[in-house]
Amino acid sequence: xxxxxxxxxxxxxxxxxxxxxxxxxxxxxxxxxxxxxxxxxxxxxxxxxxxxxxxxxxxxxxxxxxxxxxxxxxxxxxxxxxxxxxxxxxxxxxxxxxxxxxxxxxxxxxxxxxxxxxxxxxxxxxxxxxxxxxxxxxxxxxxxxxxxxxxxxxxxxxxxxxxxxxxxxxxxxxxxxxxxxxxxxxxxxxxxxxxxxxxxxxxxxx
Amino acid sequence: xxxxxxxxxxxxxxxxxxxxxxxxxxxxxxxxxxxxxxxxxxxxxxxxxxxxxxxxxxxxxxxxxxxxxxxxxxxxxxxxxxxxxxxxxxxxxxxxxxxxxxxxxxxxxxxxxxxxxxxxxxxxxxxxxxxxxxxxxxxxxxxxxxxxxxxxxxxxxxxxx
Numbered sequence: 388x389x390x391x392x393x394x395x396x397x398x399x400x401x402x403x404x405x406x407x408x409x410x411x412x413x414x415x416x417x418x419x420x421x422x423x424x425x426x427x428x429x430x431x432x433x434x435x436x437x438x439x440x441x442x443x444x445x446x447x448x449x450x451x452x453x454x455x456x457x458x459x460x461x462x463x464x465x466x467x468x469x470x471x472x473x474x475x476x477x478x479x480x481x482x483x484x485x486x487x488x489x490x491x492x493x494x495x496x497x498x499x500x501x502x503x504x505x506x507x508x509x510x511x512x513x514x515x516x517x518x519x520x521x522x523x524x525x526x527x528x529x530x531x532x533x534x535x536x537x538x539x540x541x542x543x544x545x546x547x548x549x550x551x552x553x554x555x556x557x558x559x560x561x562x563x564x565x566x567x568x569x570x571x572x573x574x575x576x577x578x579x580x581x582x583x584x585x586x587x588x589x590x591x592x593x
Numbered sequence: 594x595x596x597x598x599x600x601x602x603x604x605x606x607x608x609x610x611x612x613x614x615x616x617x618x619x620x621x622x623x624x625x626x627x628x629x630x631x632x633x634x635x636x637x638x639x640x641x642x643x644x645x646x647x648x649x650x651x652x653x654x655x656x657x658x659x660x661x662x663x664x665x666x667x668x669x670x671x672x673x674x675x676x677x678x679x680x681x682x683x684x685x686x687x688x689x690x691x692x693x694x695x696x697x698x699x700x701x702x703x704x705x706x707x708x709x710x711x712x713x714x715x716x717x718x719x720x721x722x723x724x725x726x727x728x729x730x731x732x733x734x735x736x737x738x739x740x741x742x743x744x745x746x747x748x749x750x751x752x753x754x
Contacts (some may be wrong), residue, residue: 406597438601438602438603438604438605438641438653438656439602439604441602447617448618448732449617449618449732450619451747454689454690456690486628510604510629522745527648531690531691532690533728534688534732534747535620535689535691535729535747536618536731536732536747537618537620537691537729537732538602538617538618538619538620538730538732539619539620539621539687539729539731540620540689540730541618541620541682542618542619542620542621542622542641542689542730543604543620543621545602545622545641546621546622546641546642548699549603549641549642549648549656550642550648553603553653553656571719
């Protein structure tokens with residue numbers, strides 16, 4: 388039966404950290420290509436938090452954030468979500484559209500589709516790294532976007548984690564371009580059965 | 594105005610008057626606010642999943658609508674609340690993302706609200722108002738002085754129910 392995050396051992400956490408590292412490294416490369424700029428990335432932090440602490444992830448449950456959600460099919464099923472603060476989303480859009488970094492964004496149609504494209508590329512390259520690493524076939528859907536309070540957006544992956552245990556696992560990644568820093572959080576949420584498939588493919592589950 | 598008491602995700606709290614119970618950024622989770630009109634004892638739960646019987650790991654009662662309601666009432670009765678004076682208000686249960694295919698993941702908000710209504714009804718606790726559904730997050734504050742539930746959103750205004 389399913390794997391509980393609360394019971395993950397250090398080796399498994401290390402493996403997940405490595406997935407996060409490779410996944411978001413790939414995502415940073417993809418981002419650099421898209422922006423045609425050098426994008427650096429800090430070592431991603433794998434975090435396991437209790438639900439009560441989850442709302443502090445992005446500086447408070449009421450902070451407005453952009454959430455990009457893709458469903459995942461293939462050898463595993465589930466979803467992947469990328470969350471960034473509105474301000475950081477604005478910076479990414481402005482870089483992509485060649486505008487001054489501090490220009491206010493209104494989330495109009497063009498900006499929303501630019502963000503979806505960013506989500507597509509980040510999540511797509513993240514998943515392709517995971518696919519290569521595990522030899523599993525992993526296919527993302529087109530992204531759905533929502534802009535709202537951090538707590539409300541995070542409730543979507545949190546509820547899925549809630550079926551497994553009492554904590555949420557996510558990967559915090561900091562991208563920087565020049566002196567501009569953007570922090571993003573990846574939530575990879577495999578379905579209960581897929582979690583085991585994933586750990587088995589990585590050789591860290593019985 | 595009493596103390597402001599925060600209720601986290603998969604959490605519940607009860608309090609004597611005066612107090613403000615609040616939970617921030619409710620999305621697909623459901624906020625269940627209970628108020629005893631006679632003693633002004635209040636309780637608030639932030640539940641994530643509709644039904645504890647469908648999940649193996651159920652150590653945290655506040656995570657599930659059914660067990661959260663039971664535990665919250667127990668907590669209030671311990672403080673001296675009178676069972677048949679308790680009324681309920683509901684908020685949350687939004688669908689944050691609009692996927693074209695109506696997967697189970699996407700309907701969880703609706704299912705949480707439905708489960709809360711069924712549970713409260715089975716316990717004969719009247720639901721006097723609700724602000725549920727939609728596709729946006731909510732912060733709620735329950736005021737023990739009058740049982741008023743304040744609902745705050747980004748872009749959908751503030752209201753009292």
